[in-house]
Amino acid sequence: MKAESILSKILESGAFAVTGELGPPKSADAEVIKRKAAILKGYVDAVNITDNQTSIVRMSSIASGAILVQLGLEPIIQMTCRDRNRIAMQSDLLGAYALGARNLLCLTGDHQVFGNHPQAKNVFDLDSIQLVQMMRAMRDEKKFQCGEDIALEPRFFLGAAENPFADPFDFRALRLAKKVKAGADFIQTQIIYNVPKFVEWMKMVRELGLHQQVKILAGVSPLKSPAVARYMRDKVPGMDVPDEIVERMERAPKEERKAQGIQICVDVINQVREIQGVAGVHIMAVEWEEAVPEITKKAGLLPRPAF
Amino acid sequence: MIIAQQKPLEEIKGLLANYQRVLIAGCGTCVTVCFAGGEKEVGILASSLRMAFQVDGDPKDIREATVQRQCEWEYIEAIAEQVQQADVVLSLACGIGVQTMAERFRGKRLLPGLNTAFLGYPVEQGVWKENCAACGNCVLDKTGGICPIARCSKSLLNGPCGGSHDGKCEISDDVECAWDQIYQRLKELGLLDNMLEIMPPKDWSTGRAGGPKRIVREDLRPLSMGAGEHLSMGADEQGSEGSTLAPL
Numbered sequence: 001m002k003a004e005s006i007l008s009k010i011l012e013s014g015a016f017a018v019t020g021e022l023g024p025p026k027s028a029d030a031e032v033i034k035r036k037a038a039i040l041k042g043y044v045d046a047v048n049i050t051d052n053q054t055s056i057v058r059m060s061s062i063a064s065g066a067i068l069v070q071l072g073l074e075p076i077i078q079m080t081c082r083d084r085n086r087i088a089m090q091s092d093l094l095g096a097y098a099l100g101a102r103n104l105l106c107l108t109g110d111h112q113v114f115g116n117h118p119q120a121k122n123v124f125d126l127d128s129i130q131l132v133q134m135m136r137a138m139r140d141e142k143k144f145q146c147g148e149d150i151a152l153e154p155r156f157f158l159g160a161a162e163n164p165f166a167d168p169f170d171f172r173a174l175r176l177a178k179k180v181k182a183g184a185d186f187i188q189t190q191i192i193y194n195v196p197k198f199v200e201w202m203k204m205v206r207e208l209g210l211h212q213q214v215k216i217l218a219g220v221s222p223l224k225s226p227a228v229a230r231y232m233r234d235k236v237p238g239m240d241v242p243d244e245i246v247e248r249m250e251r252a253p254k255e256e257r258k259a260q261g262i263q264i265c266v267d268v269i270n271q272v273r274e275i276q277g278v279a280g281v282h283i284m285a286v287e288w289e290e291a292v293p294e295i296t297k298k299a300g301l302l303p304r305p306a307f
Numbered sequence: 308m309i310i311a312q313q314k315p316l317e318e319i320k321g322l323l324a325n326y327q328r329v330l331i332a333g334c335g336t337c338v339t340v341c342f343a344g345g346e347k348e349v350g351i352l353a354s355s356l357r358m359a360f361q362v363d364g365d366p367k368d369i370r371e372a373t374v375q376r377q378c379e380w381e382y383i384e385a386i387a388e389q390v391q392q393a394d395v396v397l398s399l400a401c402g403i404g405v406q407t408m409a410e411r412f413r414g415k416r417l418l419p420g421l422n423t424a425f426l427g428y429p430v431e432q433g434v435w436k437e438n439c440a441a442c443g444n445c446v447l448d449k450t451g452g453i454c455p456i457a458r459c460s461k462s463l464l465n466g467p468c469g470g471s472h473d474g475k476c477e478i479s480d481d482v483e484c485a486w487d488q489i490y491q492r493l494k495e496l497g498l499l500d501n502m503l504e505i506m507p508p509k510d511w512s513t514g515r516a517g518g519p520k521r522i523v524r525e526d527l528r529p530l531s532m533g534a535g536e537h538l539s540m541g542a543d544e545q546g547s548e549g550s551t552l553a554p555l
Contacts, residue, residue, distance in 0.1 A: 081461070086508065108468040111460050113478045122461065129465040130508045145508065163469030168490050171467070171502070178465060178505055190469060237470045237477040 005102035006074050007046040008157040009307045010280075011186060011215040016273060017280030018301050019076060019188065019217060020044035020292050022068070024059035033059070033067045039289040043296045045304055046074040046103055048188070050286065052083065055115025062096045069100035076159065077101045080109025085125035086134065086145050093135065097154035104156040105188065106131040129182045132160050136183025158183055163190035164201035165240035173204035176214075186215040188282040193232075193264075194240040195271045202275050211277025218272040221284040222291045223261035226250040262291055262298070269299040308428065309337040309401045310435045311344060311421040313352065320359060322418045323367070323397065329356070330393035331420065332386060332408065333373030334400035341435060344399030344421050346373040352399070352420065377404025380411055390415055426457075443513030443520065449501055451492035456509075458485030464506035 010017045020040045025032035040047055047068060051061040065075035077096050079089065093104065108128040112120045126134065134145045135158055142153045160179040164172050176187065192198045198218070205211055223229045226249040233241035245264060252260035265283070272278050281301075285291045296302050313319075323329055331349050339345025349371045360367045370393065372386045377400035390396055390408075395416045398405040402423040409417040425437035440457040446464070447454060456462045460478050466486030470477025474487045493499050511517070 108461060108463065110470070111478045113460075124461045124463065125511065126508050127461070127463040127465050128468075129505055133505065134508070161469065166467065166469045166471050167473060167484070168467070168471075168487055171490055174503060175465075175467075178503065182505055237472045237475075 004155055005046065005157040006307045007076070007103050008185065010045050010305055013305070013307075015305050016301070017046075017215070017217060018044045018296060018304065019046050019048060019280065019282045020289070021048040021050065021282070021284045021286050022064070022289065023050050023053060023286040024061065024064040026056065026058050028059065030067055033064050034071065036289045037068055037071045037073050040292055041071070041073050042304065043293045043302065044283065045280075046076050048076040048078055048105060048282070048284075051078040051080045051107070051109070052115070053078075053286070054110050055082065055112040055117070055120075057116060062092055062099065062101065065096065065101045066099040074103065075101050076103040076105050078105045078107055079131065080107045081124050081126050081128060081131055082109030082112060082122050085123050089126070089131065090134070090138065090144060093138075093154055093156070097156065102155070102157060103159060104135060105159040105161065106135065106184075107161055128160060129178055132158055132179060132182040132184050140183075157185050159186045159188060160184040161188050161190070163238050164192075164198055165190055165194065166238045169201075172201060173208055173210070176205060176210055177208050180210055180214045184214055186217060186279075188217045189219040190238060191219045191221040191232075191284060192268055192272060193245045194242050195268060197240060198272065199275060202277055206277050215279040216277055217280040217282040218269075218275075218278050219282045219284060220265050220268050220272070222258075222265040222288065222295060223249055224288060225257055225261070258291075262294055265291075265295050266298045269295070269301075308340060308426070309403070309423060310341045310425050310427045310437070311338050311401050311423045313343055313348065313399070313421055314419070316352075316355060316359065319352070319397065319420055320356065322420075323356070323360075323395065324365075326367070326395040326416070328368045328370070328392065328394045330370050330372060330386075330389055330396045331356075332377065332390075332396050332398045332400070333371070334377040334398075334404050335373055335375040336378075338399060338401055338404075338421065341429070344401075346371075349373055349399055378407050380407065383408055383411055387412070441514065442509075442511070443517070444510060446506070446509075449506065450489045451496055451498065451501070453485055453489045453492055455485050455489065458483075458488070464509060 007017060022036050049061040049064045052058055061077050065077045068075040106128050112118055112122050135156055137143050138150060138153055139155050142150045144150060162176045229241055229246045229249045232239045233246055248264060249260055269281050283292055283295055331353050333344050333346050333349035335345060353369050353371050357369050372389045374382045374385055376382045390412050395418060397418050397420045398408055399420045405417055405419045426439040426441060427435050427437040430436045437457050438454055442456045455464060455466060459466055460476050467484050471484040471487050474484055476482040476484045490502060493501050
C-alpha cells in the first residue's frame with residue numbers, strides 16, 4: 001500500500017469514488033468549516049480543501065484540513081506552486097501529514113492577477129509535475145528534494161489535476177502521462193460540461209494506457225444560474241461550457257433553475273461513469289455544498305462504502 | 308537589449324522640484340534603440356520640463372548631455388565636467404547606467420528618469436517583448452528557442468498549465484501562452500519528444516535567488532599571471548574553464 005487514505009482504499013477496491021470540495025472562509029472562523037463539513041459528511045469519500053483558490057486569501061488548506069480530520073472527514077489537501085517554494089512546501093506537508101492529512105492534490109495554481117492581491121510576488125519555484133515528483137520521492141524513497149533522508153516520511157495518496165479542455169488539446173493526454181510518470185496516484189479533472197470532448201480525451205488517455213496506471217475522477221459542478229453558465233462559458237479560461245448547457249439553464253423557469261443545474265450535473269455524472277477508465281467523480285459545489293447530498297442521491301452514488 | 312520606459316512627466320517633475328541646475332543625461336545604447344533615453348528623448352524631455360517649470364513659475368537651468376554608454380566608466384568620463392556643474396543629474400539610462408553614474412560621481416545626486424522594464428527585443432515598430440529572464444542557466448536548447456522562464460507567466464518548466472486557451476495565457480488575451488508556442492515550435496522541428504520528458508526542478512541559484520551575481524574572467528584580468536598561457540587557449544576553453552560565476 002503506497003498510501004493509507006480511505007480514498008485510496010476505495011479506489012483500489014474498484015468502487016466508484018466520490019469526492020467533494022470545500023472552500024475555506026475568508027476569515028478565521030472555524031465554524032464555517034464545521035458547517036460545510038456537516039453538509040458533506042456521509043455523501044463523499046474525501047473532501048478537497050482549496051488552497052487560496054483564484055488567488056483570494058482564505059483560511060489555509062492545511063489548517064482547514066486539520067479541522068476536517070477532527071470531524072472524522074477525510075481531507076484532500078490542495079497545494080499550489082504559486083505561494084510556496086520547495087522549502088515551505090515540504091515543511092507544510094510534513095506538518096499536514098502530522099496533523100492527519102493523507103491525500104494531497106498538487107496544482108500549479110491560478111496566477112495571482114485573478115485574486116485580491118494582484119501586486120503580490122509569486123513563487124512557482126516548482127511546477128505541479130515537479131511537486132508530484134518531490135512528494136513521491138519523499139514517500140517512496142524517504143528523501144527530501146535535496147536528497148537528504150527523512151526519518152518518518154509523509155505517505156500521501158498523491159493527486160494531480162488535468163484540464164482536458166485547455167489547449168493544445170493534442171498535448172493534454174500526453175501531459176497527463178507526465179503527471180503519471182511523476183507519480184500521481186489519482187487525477188481530478190477540470191469541470192466537465194462538454195461530455196463529447198471529455199470522451200475524446202479519455203480515448204487518448206486509454207490509448208496511452210494511462211487509465212490502468214492512475215485513478216481518474218471526472219470533475220463535475222452544478223450550475224446555479226444561467227448567468228453563471230454564461231460567465232463560465234465566456235470568461236473563465238480553460239472552461240468549456242457548450243451553448244446547449246447554457247440554453248438548458250436559460251429555458252428553466254426561475255424557481256427551477258437550481259434544480260436544473262443539479263439535474264445537468266447528475267446527467268453529466270451518469271454519462272461520464274459509463275466511460276471506460278473513469279474511476280469516480282469529483283463534485284465541485286463550492287459555496288453550494290447543500291447541492292451535494294441531492295446530486296449524490298439522484299446519481300445513485302449512495303450509500304458511500306465504509307472502510 | 309534592455310528595454311526601458313520614461314517615467315511619467317509629473318513624477319519626474321516631482322523628483323526635480325528642489326533642484327535648480329539639472330543635467331539630463333542620455334545613453335546611446337539600449338535605451339536609444341528603444342526610444343526611451345537617447346539624445347532625441349533627452350532633448351524632448353528637456354524642452355517639456357523647461358516649459359512645464361516655466362508655466363509653474365519655477366524656471367530651471369536644464370542642460371543636456373548624452374554619452375555612448377552610461378554603464379561604462381570610460382564613456383561617462385566625457386561628461387564629468389557637466390555633471391560637476393549641475394545640482395542634480397537625471398539619468399535617462401537603464402538602472403545599470405544610473406548606478407554606474409552614481410558610483411563614479413559619488414558626491415552628486417543621481418536620479419532615474421526611466422523605469423527599466425525587461426530584457427527583450429522589438430517585435431514590430433513600437434512594440435517590445437520580454438524574452439530573457441537572465442536566470443543564469445539557459446534552457447532554450449530544450450524548449451525550441453522560446454524561454455519559458457521569461458515568457459510563461461508562471462515560469463513553468465512542464466507546461467502548458469490548465470489556463471492555456473487558443474494560444475493565450477490565462478492572465479490576459481494579450482499574452483501569448485509560451486508553452487503553446489513551445490509545443491508548436493517543437494512539433495515543427497520534429498522534437499516533440501522533448502516535451503514528454505519531465506524537466507526537473509530548476510536550480511534558481513544561478514539567477515536572482517542566488518543573490519547579486521558577478522562574473523570573474525581570470526583570462527581577461529590585467530593583473531592575472533600567466534598571460535601567455537591564456538593567449539594559447541581556444542575560445543571555447545576561455546568561455547567555460549576560464550570563467551567563473553561567483554556571488555559577490
